[in-house]
Amino acid sequence: MSDELGREARRGVSHIQHSTLNTQHLRSKTAFGYLPMRGFISRIQRFCVNDGPGIRSTVFAVGCPLECLWCANPELLRESGGMLYHAQRCAGCGACVALSGGAIRLGDDGCIIDRDSCSNLADCAAACHHGAFERVGVEISADELVSKLLRDKVFFDQSGGGVTFSGGEAALQAGFFLEATEILKSKSVHVALDTSGHVPWETLSQLASAVDLVLFDLKAIDSRLHERYTGADNRLIMENARRIAGMGKEMIIRMLIVPGVNDSDGEVGGRLNFALELGSAVIRVDILRYHRLGAGKYAGLGLRYPMEGTPPCSGAAASRIAQRAADMGLTVYVER
Ligand code: SF4
Numbered sequence: 001m002s003d004e005l006g007r008e009a010r011r012g013v014s015h016i017q018h019s020t021l022n023t024q025h026l027r028s029k030t031a032f033g034y035l036p037m038r039g040f041i042s043r044i045q046r047f048c049v050n051d052g053p054g055i056r057s058t059v060f061a062v063g064c065p066l067e068c069l070w071c072a073n074p075e076l077l078r079e080s081g082g083m084l085y086h087a088q089r090c091a092g093c094g095a096c097v098a099l100s101g102g103a104i105r106l107g108d109d110g111c112i113i114d115r116d117s118c119s120n121l122a123d124c125a126a127a128c129h130h131g132a133f134e135r136v137g138v139e140i141s142a143d144e145l146v147s148k149l150l151r152d153k154v155f156f157d158q159s160g161g162g163v164t165f166s167g168g169e170a171a172l173q174a175g176f177f178l179e180a181t182e183i184l185k186s187k188s189v190h191v192a193l194d195t196s197g198h199v200p201w202e203t204l205s206q207l208a209s210a211v212d213l214v215l216f217d218l219k220a221i222d223s224r225l226h227e228r229y230t231g232a233d234n235r236l237i238m239e240n241a242r243r244i245a246g247m248g249k250e251m252i253i254r255m256l257i258v259p260g261v262n263d264s265d266g267e268v269g270g271r272l273n274f275a276l277e278l279g280s281a282v283i284r285v286d287i288l289r290y291h292r293l294g295a296g297k298y299a300g301l302g303l304r305y306p307m308e309g310t311p312p313c314s315g316a317a318a319s320r321i322a323q324r325a326a327d328m329g330l331t332v333y334v335e336r
Pocket of ligand 1: 092095096130
C-alpha cells in the first residue's frame with residue numbers, strides 16, 4: 001500500500017496536530033474546589049477479556065493523536081466525533097435526501113453521501129427515523145460514567161478484573177479520566193489505561209501514575225515504519241514508555257501484528273527486546289492480531305479502507321511470536 005493511498009483513504013479524518021495537544025481537559029481548581037469534568041466517549045464495552053486482567057469494562061474515548069491505517073475504530077479519530085451511516089438500516093424513504101440540498105442521493109445500496117458538500121449532515125441525520133445515522137460520541141460526567149461501570153463490579157471482583165480506559169486516546173482527556181479513576185479507586189475497582197503513548201508527558205504522567213496498570217501500545221520499533229503507518233514517529237512513545245517503567249508502574253506491552261507491515265523478524269525482535277529493556281515494570285506482553293473487523297466503519301464514514309488487501313494475522317503466526325517472547329523470558333498472552 002502506498003502512502004498516497006493511505007492519505008487518500010484518510011481523507012476527511014482530521015489529524016490532531018501533535019504540537020497543539022494540550023492539557024485543556026485537566027481539571028481546573030476554583031475557590032469552591034474542583035470543577036466537575038465532562039468527558040467525550042463513544043461507548044462502554046462490557047465483559048472484555050483482552051484489555052487487561054480478568055473481566056473488564058472498556059471505555060472508548062473519542063479523539064486520538066495518531067492515525068493508524070489499521071485502526072479498527074476510525075470513528076474515534078476526530079476529536080469532535082463523526083457521523084456513521086449504516087446502509088443496512090436505510091429504508092430508502094428519502095427524508096434525509098430532501099433536506100440535503102443535493103448532497104445525499106439514493107443509490108442501489110442505500111444513500112450516497114457527498115460529505116464534502118453536505119453542510120447540514122446533522123439535520124439530515126436527525127430526519128432519519130430508521131436509525132441509519134449514528135452520531136459518534138456522547139458527553140458524560142465522571143460520576144455518570146462510574147455509576148454505569150459499577151453495574152459490573154461483581155464480575156470485576158470475581159474475576160480480578162476492572163475498568164480499562166481506551167479509545168482513541170483516553171489521555172487526551174486526562175482530567176476527566178483522572179476524576180473517574182479516583183472515584184473508581186475509592187470503590188476498590190482496578191483501573192487500567194490503554195495508551196498509544198503519543199501524548200505530552202506532563203499530561204500522560206498524571207493519569208499513568210493514578211491508574212493501577214498501563215497497557216502500552218508499541219506499534220513498530222522502526223521509527224520510519226511507525227510514521228508511515230501511524231502518522232507520527234515513535235520517539236515520544238519510546239521515551240514515555242521508559243518514563244512509565246521508571247515510575248515502577250505495572251505495564252503490559254501490547255504488540256499488534258500486521259502481516260507484511262510489522263511482522264518481520266527484526267520488527268518483532270526489536271519490540272520484544274524493548275519490552276525486556278523496560279525491566280520488571282513489564283508484567284506481560286500481549287500479542288494482538290490484526291483483523292478487518294473495523295473495515296465496515298470506514299464505509300460508514302465515507303472513507304476508503306486503507307488496509308485493503310492485507311490479510312488478518314493468523315493464530316499460528318501469533319503463536320510463533322508468543323513462543324519467541326516466552327523463550328526470551330517474557331510472560332506473554334495471545335489475544336483470544
Ligand atoms: S432518512 Fe434514513 S431511511 Fe430515509 S433515505 Fe435517509 S438514511 Fe435512508
